[in-house]
Amino acid sequence: MIVGIDAGGTLVKVAYTRKGEVHFEKYPIAEIERVADWVNGLGDSKVCVTGGKSGVLISLLDQPAQEMVEFEATHLGVQVLLKKMGRLEDAYLVTNVGTGTSIHCIQNNVHERLGGTGVGGGTLIGLSHLLTGVTRYDDIVDLARQGSRERIDLKVKHIYEGKEPPISGELTASNFGQNLFAISEDLTKEELLATVIGLVGETVSTVSVQAAHQCNSSTIVYIGSSFIDNPLLKEVVTSYTILRGSVPLFLDNGEFSGAMGAMSVL
Ligand code: ADP
Structure with a gap:
């Protein structure tokens, strides 16, 4: 074997x-x-x-x-x-969202590590557990799917009240940035977990899109076990990557x- x-x-x-x-x-x-x-x-x-x-x-x-x-x-x-x-790409970025996140550029079969971020799957589990007490990965991703980030994340449009913002109002201005002091006791596990996944997804995709400019490539191949049974993370990463001008690709069995x-x- x-x-x-x-x-x-x-x-x-x-x-x-x-x-x-x-x-x-x-x-x-x-x-x-x-x-x-x-x-x-x-x-x-x-x-x-x-x-x-x-x-x-x-x-x-x-x-x-x-x-x-x-x-x-x-x-x-x-x-x-x-x-x-069936994908043959000459140049692409690989973002591996494992325990931490590592970013690589592949051009003409030559590979170079461009950087990464400590925000990754370990953050997803660790922060989720600290905020909600939920321990199992499967429970974290299941509950997160049912949650909304609406009351926790501060969007650009919330800051530019009554005014046209210079960038998309739908972009997150600050993850966990709303005034939470008054509602902290009232927030559900589902809301908190969805927002943790939002934080991880937006961080890894933002860093990836910036790295893609260095790599002469618009395709970002996302791999790593953090995407396993985690449609919310895939959704956040997909929409943020597209919004910022790159093309996301999730590999089958990428982990x-x-x-x-x-x-x-x-
Ligand atoms: P590493 O190579 O660093 O172990 P992986 O690519 O395997 O990284 O990703 C690890 C991440 O995958 C974890 O931090 C967690 O977010 C996620 N994950 C997926 N399935 C599980 C699981 N069954 N148990 C724990 N973490 C899991």
């Missing part, structure tokens, strides 16, 4: 081929030993590991495994997944880009 593993800050992503078919699995990082046990039980196999926790995983393996730099693995994996979707890239070198 051929196995690519991306051991990240929050989740371990696994891609493997069995009978010519690619399979994907993901596990919480707390279960890294379970992943190692599974690999150790495979017998004759080739394994390549990437991600920040690759050293930890390799130390748990019985057999030697290949190791790969995370950004290189992600770049290769994105190419494979783009091809599977497995690193694992796919690691597998593709074997």
